[in-house]
Amino acid sequence: MKTSEQYKEQLYNMKPNIYINGEQVGRDDSRLAGSITTISKTFDSVKDPEFKDLITAESHITGDTINRFTHIHQSVEDLLKKQDMTRQICHYTGGCIFRCMGVDAMNALSIITARAESMTERPYNQRFLKYLKEWQTNDTVGCCAQTDPKGDRSLRPHQQADPDLYLRVIEHREDGIVVRGAKHHITAAAVAEEIIVTPTRFLTPEEDEYAVSFAIPGDWDGVYLVTRASNMKQRENVPCPAGTFGDVENTVIFDDVFIPNERVFLGGYEGEHQFGGWLALLFALYHRHSYTGCKPSSTDILLGYSALVSEYNGIEDKKHVQSKLADLISVAELVYASGIAAAYKATKDDCGTMIPDPMFCNVGRKHAGKNYYHELETLADLSGGLPATLPFEKDFFDEEKIGPLLQKYIKRKADIPAEDVYKLYRTLSDVLCSSIGGVISIAGVHGGGSPVMEDIAILKQYDIDSRKSIAKYLAGITDK
16 A cells, blocks of 8 residues: 555656646646645555554455555445445545545446456456556556536437537557547546546447446546646635645546557447446446445534534524534434445345445435535524625734734634634635535535436336335225
8 A cells, every 4th residue: 555645756747638727737736736635635544543444455356455445345344344434534634535436436347347248258357357456556546537528418429419428439449449528527537546437327229339438547648637626715824624625626538549458348349338337327326325425424524513603602502503403413324324224235246246225325315415505504504694704814813903803803602712713714614605615515416426316216226116005005995
């Protein structure tokens, strides 16, 4: 396992194929620092006693001790530890850790490549296992590039006016494939060492060319990362851990990119459309299980802010406040419980990988997404208007006239120092009123799949007819 310093060194040595607001930059650009700090926590925590037995696992292919963010789940315990690890580590990064996407894609590929190889006789699983060994040995940071631009949503991939609006294979060669297209909303691509590409939807027989999956370094020839980096507002007088983290979202463009065979896990050949759909579904499933760890962590954080600002304002024991805090606790623990249930009801695929229960993964993710804006509303309600109107740091810490006056008039409870009140509200301003706060709120709803996708998955799997039979029995209705 490598250190955070080794991760940064490898990252900074990659070719500068990142574009931010009209500039072509390298991965040492200061706007990426917050996201790099976030990912670094996954390396630094290996030696932290709090994460003992959580953040490491035994590789099922080598027997070596590896970072759990590179592990293929082999048991119920693996799924539970992944969920617990995610919830705990996200407390230290403000709500996201950025390494779930890569390992979730790898777990899905472990299953689909085995099925595809057995049905097509192409060596997809052999390639994957070789790649997995390197992935684990190198403690690789990966992201998953799944979401295509999609064009006209009323049309299928092969019906689009521009066929490149879903990433596709445009040429098969003896030594590999050539792909063209783009992927939107790809979290952490600019700070990942590897990009794992998967399809985004179920496909039809006319769409074999879109059933493509592969892994490449983030600076691969012909790949361009158009990046939106978001960070907390710069702090001058009140540094804090929350102020050091950031978010980075990317549009990843594949401009006629050659992928050698050893990195191709689905090649878009005739008849492979079925594997594309299965892979899309499985990645989403694993990622929604990961959300049952990170989203309770996000709620824990918002709950903590809500309780602390209520304490500072002297209202923590009021009934309406207690009711709001109970609501937040209920969301966090119900989502977490869904993940636990999904692990205990998991099934083991023929290849040995555990598959979490789809129903519990989807209802947990739906509950989290449905409630996220309500959680922010609760925090805004209890905080009042000050997060939006808070004076700037230089004014608050002015040592002549304005600073002492602001420190006098920001006071809440007498025993709470004015500076602590300011520090809290400065952080609440970042959460509720900043660019990155807006990004995170959208991610809270759409990350891991928009709510309608969870609805589709839930309704497809739930036996509604048996519930109607129960209703008929209780109502004394007999089918004739």
